[in-house]
Amino acid sequence: MSTPEVASQVYRTPIVRAQYRWKWYAHDIYTLALVGVYSTIGIALYPKVERASLWLLLNGLIVMLIAALAWAEGHWAPRWIRLLHWLYLPPVIYLMYQQVHAYIPVVNPQLYDELLIAWDYALFGTHPTHWIARFAHPLLTEYLQTTYMLFYFLPLIHAAELFTRGRLKAVSVLARSMALGFYVSYLCYFALPAIGPRFTLHDFHQLDAELPGLYLTPVWRAYVNAGGGIPDGVPNPEDWVHRDCMPSGHTMMTLINTVLAFRFRSRTRWLLAGLGGSLIVATVYLRYHYVVDLIAGALCALCILWLEPRLYRLLARRGLVQKAAHDGMAR
Secondary structure, X not given: OOHHHHHHHHHHXXXXXXXXXXXXXXXXXXXXXXXXXXHHHHHHOOOOOOOHHHHHHHHHHHHHHHHHHHHHHOOOXXXXXXXXXXXXXXXXXXXXXXXHHHHHHHHOOOOOHHHHHHHHHHHHOOOHHHHHHHHOOXXXXXXXXXXXXXXXXXXXXXXXXXXXXXXXXXXXXXXXXXXXXXXXXXXXXXXXXXXXXXXXXXXXXXXXXXXXXXXXXXXXXXXXXXXXXXXOOOOOHHHOOOOOOOOOHHHHHHHHHXXXXXXXXXXXXXXXXXXXXXXXXXXXHOOOOOHHHHHHHHHHHHHHHHHHHHHHHHHHXXXXXXXXXXXXXXX
16 A cells, blocks of 8 residues: 555544544643533523523633634644634633632532631641731731732743743643643532631731731732622622632642642742742731641642643543644644
C-alpha cells in the first residue's frame, strides 16, 4: 500500500479524524464537566435557584465558546484563536466561582461555622483569629490585604513568565492543574458551607476600626466584599456573603501554583513563594478563614497535584484531549 493510501486510511479512522477536526484540551474537559454539574443542578432545582435562567444561558454560551474554539483550532485557525483557546480560562473560572453561590444555599442551606470553630479550638486551644490579632499593625494589615488581593494574579504572573520564555508545555500543565483545582474547590463548598470568622467570631462592622490599614486597605476590602457578594452598606452582610470558607481556595490554589513554580524551576518561584506565603497568612490575619480551612485547602492541593496528571493521561489515552497541547500554541 502506498504512503498516500496509508495516510488516507489513517485519516478515515474515526478517532484520528475527530482529533483533526476538534482540538480539545484538558482544561476544556474540566470546564465542560463543571458546567454540566451546574446545569444539572440548575435544571433540577430550577424554581429554587436564583436567576436560574441567566446561569443556564451563561452555561450554554460557555459551551458554545469552547466548542467553537476546539473546532476552529482543529481547522488551522489563526494564532489569536489558538491563544483565545487558553485565555478564555481566567474569566470563565471567575464566572464559575460566582455561579456556584446560586446553588449552595439551595443544595445545602445549613452553615457549619460552629463546627469549624470547634475544630479550630480543639486543635489550638484558642481562636486563631483572636490570637493573631496581637500582631496587628496598620503597616502589616496594608501589606497582607494587598497580598490577599493578588490571589488571581499570582498564577497569571507565573503563566506570563513561562509563556515569554517559550515553556509552553509548562503553561499547559499549569493551566489544567489550576482549572481542575479551582473547580474542585467550588464543588467542595457544597459539603460544609461557612461564612468565616469575620462574621462569627468578630463584628464585621468593626473590622476597619480593629484592623486598620493605611491607604489601600479600605479599597481592597471593598473589592473583596463586592466579589464575595456583599452589597455596599447593607446592615446584614452575613446574609449576603458567599459561603466559601471550607476549604480555603486561596490556600489550595496558591500552593498548587507555588509547587509547580518550583517543579518548573520558574524564575519567579521565590517571588511567588513569598507573596503566596503572605497571602495564606492573610487569610487568617484578615479574618476570612479558620485555620482548619487552610489545612483542608492544603490537603486538597496535594490531592490535585497527584490526581490531575493521572486524569490527564487517562483522557489522552482515550483520545479525548489534545495530548501535545503546547504544540498548538507554538505554531
